[in-house]
Amino acid sequence: MSDLIEARVLKGFRDFLPEAEIERRLLTETLEKTFRSFGFVPIDTPALEYAEILLGKGGGETEKQVYRFQDHGGRDVALRFDLTVPFARFMAEHRSELTLPFKRYHIAKVWRGENTQRGRYREFTQCDFDIVGTESAASDFEILLMMRESLRAIGVGDITIRMSHRGVFNRFLTRLGLSGKSVEILRTVDKLTKIGRDETLSLLSEIAGRPHGEEILSFIEPKETFEATLATMTAAAGGTCPETERLGTLRAFMNDMGVADVFVLDPSITRGLDYYTGVVYETFLNELPEIGSVCSGGRYDDLASLYSKDRLPGVGASIGLDRLIAALEALSRTNRTPGFARVAVACVDETFGGRYQSIAATFRAAGVSCEVLTEPKKLVQQYALAEKKGARWVLVAGREELENGRMIMREIATRENKENMSLEEAVALAVAGLVR
């Protein structure tokens, strides 16, 4: 048997067995339903693109992680590592075919050759939604609401969305004469929750001197209320400015809609990525804050600047499906089901394969998923098989029952047989069971 090839997947890649895949599909279906209810539409882009398109002028951490190679035609190609860069290219290419503002979602796999030792996967699913072609506060607010509604729809509604505004931070640093050091400072601030207050202060003091370090630390610490934090931020920015006004408008929208509780103004939220220029946000589960943000995003000035001279502002967010599922598992809130069939038709006699499928078709037409068992094993074995597959009922009919039109419905959990049922009665029983 040394000729056999070992069946294994690449490190960092995963098979999804039915239970896990059903869970993933039901989750993404719920997310899609939510996105669609807001009028968002799906797009899709190729998994493989010109490396130049995905990596731009290149360099940096991203490039090292990208799956990049030469195709048969000698083209330098790469697998997408996120859904934002392909979306930017998509907008530059198809802008004239679309109506702006354009609200799209994209749920798809992305690939990164990350270090798997930190529990990272090399293939994972992202769920992105964006509104492009608008600078309105209404679009910022809509994305914030969708984050809340999406998580609520999948059963983790107890969340805090921590948000800030990159523009206010920039004004503050400019006022301190530190705009040249903003990258370093933002990177340090981003670590606050991880390294703690004292360590952050010490690092900031190294970069900007102790007085400025203290001022920055005082700026990024949230106050008692959204309004108090906004007042501090406004002072730090040197007074009211369009950026603080935007935060005020969003707060008014939250109050008008009665959703203010969910949002915390937290100036330490900066999002590492350079392209954010406006509001930025991260979402934490109140029951499990330690797993980090499950949905993050922000506003950007110009999505497609690498590919087009037409300016394209927008706002969006991304849900990391894998982290979300890890969270649901940690909260024991997964909804694992082995299968879809509610009724299994037993194989009492192999010669009735056509009749059994006719019976199953009647259940299916009534909206009841129905599996036909294919092996004429002992009934107890067929009951056990049906149970493993998650069915609730087994319909049993041999020659006599088929001739009489009187069949047996066995309820697996109770081991109770309902006998002498017509097909109509059996279907009615299963349909009633759907709503229970």
Next chain:
Amino acid sequence: MSDLIEARVLKGFRDFLPEAEIERRLLTETLEKTFRSFGFVPIDTPALEYAEILLGKGGGETEKQVYRFQDHGGRDVALRFDLTVPFARFMAEHRSELTLPFKRYHIAKVWRGENTQRGRYREFTQCDFDIVGTESAASDFEILLMMRESLRAIGVGDITIRMSHRGVFNRFLTRLGLSGKSVEILRTVDKLTKIGRDETLSLLSEIAGRPHGEEILSFIEPKETFEATLATMTAAAGGTCPETERLGTLRAFMNDMGVADVFVLDPSITRGLDYYTGVVYETFLNELPEIGSVCSGGRYDDLASLYSKDRLPGVGASIGLDRLIAALEALSRTNRTPGFARVAVACVDETFGGRYQSIAATFRAAGVSCEVLTEPKKLVQQYALAEKKGARWVLVAGREELENGRMIMREIATRENKENMSLEEAVALAVAGLVR
């Protein structure tokens, strides 16, 4: 502007804009719903695998088309080119975790560096469904039924499924002493519809001599009825054998279920791939037979023999989504919709961003997709935008209407305004519109 990177996709790859992507998603959702109604469950496997796993001992046409490269760790990897090979590897790896017979579906992208001049794509979607771990006629029949039901569900129910049995062909060739030439002969027979009767005969005569050529041609030509063809096949096989009995059993199942009309026994159907050993089938649209088979498959003796010494028989089929969509387009039977929102809330006054989302939330809670327009443009422009997005109604409410709780619902098609509506009335109107 010479610094800009040209926004373009690789040859053979495609972006899907919303209309096209919505169509694709609704189609795959319908297929999934059908698969689930038969009790089939989804799995997923990595896009990228060890090249050795995907290509086996290698060689042949496939290898030339595969996207294959070295990853960061120097591993020889490749993108999957179909869903069958990963499924075989999956079964070898996870067999002990699954209950047999195992019924799975897998809808996913695959990649082949094919010659794009023949209108082929290099990235396309396959929809596979298989039952493994059983040799029963019931499982053969179930796959045949699912092919029929799947196509019916997406609106192309007028089909012919042409089927045969590879084992009968093998017996026939063995009887003629031609089993050593079976690959050549099967390849020639496969071309019958393309090159015609005479050319096929001349090629077969070259391979096997004129008398055998004529005998083969007479064998592969379907007769008047399923039964007559089966009789010819039985004679050609040297009498009744398990393979002809299997065809007879399947015919009985078809008759019992009243679906016999759809199936034609056609011994010229062989399916090129070597791994089929039992029934094989192809599906043609009666209205558009020239586009070729939209759903094909068959029974195999041993799925995972490259990776495991445990024998795993099964039966399955694959729907090519792209060819199916091309067919729907040719038949003008596509169901193109620009979006999901049925109601758009106009942006009369930007300060009411929170109130507009509250209104939209009421529609959404009632099951009506509702988009909030974000730009305070002239109402005629907002009506035009809502129309482009496929909405039926625009809800219009300025300060006065919000204070009174009396709003305007404009029906886009009729340009009719219904005024003085409470939110409840507006929602009821839209809900009633859903079922119309």
